[in-house]
Amino acid sequence: MELYTSSVNGVLYAEDTEIIATRDPFSAPLESIAPWSFTFLACLMFVVTSLSLAENFIVMLVTYKFKQLRQPLNYIIVNLSVADFLVSLIGGTISFITNSRGYFFLGKWACVLEGFAVTFFGIVALWSLAILAFERFFVICRPLKNVRLGGKQAALGLLFVWAFSFIWTVPPVFGWSSYTVSKIGTTCEPNWYSTAYRDHTYIITFFVTCFILPLGIIIVSYGKLMKKLRKVSNAHGRLGNARKPDRTVARMVIVMIIAYMVGWTPYAAFSITVTACPTIHIDPCLAAAPAFFSKTAAVYNPIIYVFMNKQVYLCCQVYCLKLCVVEGLMKMKNPSVALPRHGLCSGKLCGFCCLTLS
Numbered sequence: 001m002e003l004y005t006s007s008v009n010g011v012l013y014a015e016d017t018e019i020i021a022t023r024d025p026f027s028a029p030l031e032s033i034a035p036w037s038f039t040f041l042a043c044l045m046f047v048v049t050s051l052s053l054a055e056n057f058i059v060m061l062v063t064y065k066f067k068q069l070r071q072p073l074n075y076i077i078v079n080l081s082v083a084d085f086l087v088s089l090i091g092g093t094i095s096f097i098t099n100s101r102g103y104f105f106l107g108k109w110a111c112v113l114e115g116f117a118v119t120f121f122g123i124v125a126l127w128s129l130a131i132l133a134f135e136r137f138f139v140i141c142r143p144l145k146n147v148r149l150g151g152k153q154a155a156l157g158l159l160f161v162w163a164f165s166f167i168w169t170v171p172p173v174f175g176w177s178s179y180t181v182s183k184i185g186t187t188c189e190p191n192w193y194s195t196a197y198r199d200h201t202y203i204i205t206f207f208v209t210c211f212i213l214p215l216g217i218i219i220v221s222y223g224k225l226m227k228k229l230r231k232v233s234n235a236h237g238r239l240g241n242a243r244k245p246d247r248t249v250a251r252m253v254i255v256m257i258i259a260y261m262v263g264w265t266p267y268a269a270f271s272i273t274v275t276a277c278p279t280i281h282i283d284p285c286l287a288a289a290p291a292f293f294s295k296t297a298a299v300y301n302p303i304i305y306v307f308m309n310k311q312v313y314l315c316c317q318v319y320c321l322k323l324c325v326v327e328g329l330m331k332m333k334n335p336s337v338a339l340p341r342h343g344l345c346s347g348k349l350c351g352f353c354c355l356t357l358s
Helices: 019-020 037-064 073-100 110-139 151-169 196-234 241-276 284-295 297-307 310-332 351-357
Strands: 005-006 011-016 179-180 188-189
Touching: 011 310, 019 151, 037 073, 037 284, 037 297, 037 310, 073 110, 073 151, 073 284, 073 297, 110 151, 110 179, 110 188, 110 196, 110 241, 110 297, 151 196, 196 241, 241 284, 241 297, 297 310
Parallel strands: none
Antiparallel strands: 005 011, 179 188
16 A cells, blocks of 8 residues: 655644545545536636736726826735736636536646735735725824825835735745645645644734734724815815815725725634634535635725726726727728817727717
8 A cells, every 4th residue: 555644733644545536635535525516616716816807908008008007006006906917827827727627637836926926916906905994094184284195105106016916925935834835725825724823823923914904904094084075074064176086096095995895804703714713614515615705806906996086987988999999980080180189088089089070
């Protein structure tokens, strides 16, 4: 009998290779999981990944095309789209492929890559929301009267987000805890189930620095911001015209935060539960639900960002019209006709201008 040495929760076991092949997620699908479950998850990840990649790419592209959108606040929101795009490109694609096969056939290093990518970019997104909340608080409440946030401050904020997130998500790659295959066998995540001391110390540190701390910043910033807006509203009956854009952006970001928390809170709660009680028995399909649900968060933000921001929504319309109809309209119209100008195209021909001629 050929033996295979494995490690589970820090304990070594010698097992028959024929036995382990039936339940090793790197070798074959787990027999305890119905095949249709993997098919369903593969279809789900295909839809979620496709939507996320398309939506976040549009946000990044439109922001690049229209310089009016390159404002400090939009730097942070575009950074959110970049993180969501990358988590879908790497994590979503790998998850779709592995669920299509029913097991993590790509190997352990691909498992580490997916676990790191999903965790790293997810924390970048959460910290982006924290910086966004603080920025709104700083702009509207103005705790430092003579200090204003500009492009330099926004860039430093983004540098902090990426550096801080990397510092606290890369340790499992080098031995402080680990990224390991999940209960369902087709995705990878931090080793929540381990009872080893070093794994527990990492998980606790990770939750404090990458979940509790940014969440605290979000709650405090928006608590003070809402208090300020309510105070101004009560004093004047309603917010003045100068305050309406700030109020609109604040409402947009609050909705983004709620959507993000709805997507990630079940996964965070599940992770805390299994970390505190690693011996708890949870059905693999039930254990996988929060992780897959959290991946849908990458779809929410661009939808909220576009439809709650009139300027971005108009720019998206302009760009889509330019791509779809400008060539046909140019052939139909007399090129000598003077084209109307508007603030978005800066005098250059665009779909919106062409549409006004038809």
